[in-house]
Amino acid sequence: MARNNEGALETSRKVWRLVPSSLLGRILLLTLLAMGVAQVASSVIWVGTFRAQQVEGLVSTTRNLASSAAATTQFFKSLPLEYRHIVLDQLRDMGGSRFFVSLNDKHIDMRALPDSERKRLVTDEVVAVLKSRLGKSINLHVEFVHPDDLRILNTQLPLDALPKSWAHYALTLEPIKPPVLVTQVEIATGEWLYLASLLPAPYVSLDDESIPGQQIVFILVMIGVLFPVLAWLVRRQTRPLHKLARAARDLPLDEHRSPLREQGSAEIVAVTRGFNTMHRRLQSYISDRDQLFRAISHDLKTPITRLRLRADLIDDADIRERFESDLQELELLVKGALQGMKDTDIHENVELVDIDGMLRRMAEAYEGENPRVVVEGACAAYRGKPLALKRCLGNLVDNAIKYGESATISVEDSPEQLTIHVRDYGPGIPDAELGRIFEPYYRLGQEHRRGHGLGLGIARNIAQSHGGDLEIANWPGGGLNVTLTLPRH
DSSP: OHHHHHHHHHHHHHHHHTSOSSHHHHHHHHHHHHHHHHHHHHHHHHHHHHHHHHHHHHHHHHHHHHHHHHHHHHHHHHSOHHHHHHHHHHHHHHOOOSSEEEEESSOOOOOBOOOOHHHHHHHHHHHHHHHHHHOTTOOEEEEEEOGGGOEETTTTEEGGGSOHHHHHHHHOBTTBOOOEEEEEEEEETTEEEEEEEEOOTTOOOOSOOOSOHHHHHHHHHHHHHHHHHHHHHHHHHHHHHHHHHHHHHHOOOOTTSOOOOOOSSHHHHHHHHHHHHHHHHHHHHHHHHHHHHHHHHHHHHHHHHHHHHHHTTOOOHHHHHHHHHHHHHHHHHHHHHHHHHHHTOOOSOOEEEOHHHHHHHHHHHTTTSSSOEEEESOOOOEEEOHHHHHHHHHHHHHHHHHHHSSEEEEEEEOSSEEEEEEEEOSOOOOGGGGGGTTSTTOOSSSSOOOSOSOHHHHHHHHHHHTTOEEEEEEOTTSSEEEEEEEEOO
16 A cells, blocks of 8 residues: 555656746646537537437438439339339430439349448438338338448449449449448339439538548647647746746845835735835844944943953952953953854845855865865755855865864755765764854863864854755764755745
């Protein structure tokens, strides 16, 4: 059961992969499906009505033909025996009659056409009309025969053996060869009246007619005209969405950057207007934050300096040392906060970044030294914020060297995302501490006191600002493995 479910899920995934991901492709696909369903439904209804009309017309035409056959039979039965052949000769000399008529001394067997719905409908109608006009006890045979299998007269001659004036005008329809309706009626003992005729137009064939070619051409022309127009309209409406997505992805917060142009449908205009409002609010927030931190930096430096000067006036060396230690820690916290703000700054605009070259240069900086950095794999250029990505990768490499003495960087690239693994060969991190590693000012152990404990937090913030993430796990063979994932939009 589980394998069946997995197989069904995999089949579903393969089907969904065939569905276009773009709005234009999906609208065109849905339009094609809707048009196909509508055309199939309308064609089924139209063909059903068309065939019903054809059957009705075929029955009416067959009834008239059978009535003519019955009248011809009654006419020949009423003639004296010596006049019947004279009338037949006159009919053959005139040509162009509706039936080919002959008098035979027996019933002629011929290979009939295979049974079909229309064939049964016509033969049953002919038999019913003839029996109602000539009597139910009359002996008759009604059958459809292919022209090549048609046999005429007592000698059972084929159609091609007769003079053209005798039968070809009534029984052929060049260049096609429609079936021939042969009615044989016993009008007296040892005397059979032979009547052969084509069904009147437009019912010369017994085959069910499919959708006419004009209908198919109409569908193709309609799709050929509608699709380019629809594609143009959808592309025109989705172009603002592409610009909006690019602006949201790059998120330029330059105060001099003009807002997005509000164009397109009412819904797209509303979304663009909301994005422009959010953009202005973010610009205002960033500006206020910068001013706040600059004020804090300026305002705190003065009292810290003043307190340091006053600390020199303290006579007790022990108290003075502890006081200076507190001031140093306070100054370190201020500098760390300012550095954290600077490293997570998102003023930078998005552009193509040579990540591969950036990693190679970082590895070259440690070349020839005891701590070594090895880069495995390569990647194409990535669209992001260059300085922010450099800080992110630099923090990861510095952290690996600081705690693991050497590092291995593995690069995995795909059309969907860029994945970078930074593995060190240090002691790793206790599982209980993994959840706190991104907390500000958190440093593992007391032997590594230098730094502010902000590097990994800053790196994760930069990764998340690019739509990615940063994950940390202990390597089974020892050391720490940091995984940076960056989506390719």
